[in-house]
Amino acid sequence: MAGYIFVFLAPVFLFVFNSLTHKLCDKKNMSSKQQDSVYRTINVSITILLISSYLSNVL
DSSP: OHHHHHHHHHHHHHHHHHHHHHHHHHHHTOOHHHHHHHHHHHHHHHHHHHHHHHHHHHO
């Protein structure tokens, strides 16, 4: 049951963090190269957190 919750909520978390990252980049007036780096770092970090949380709670 917990696995289904992770599968449905993971895209929601990624969407929320990407929208927050977009607001941050707009507020700081970052160049597109900096924005790419920020998005990549945040998305990789959130993905690692989601995977590790899934593995520790479901498996």
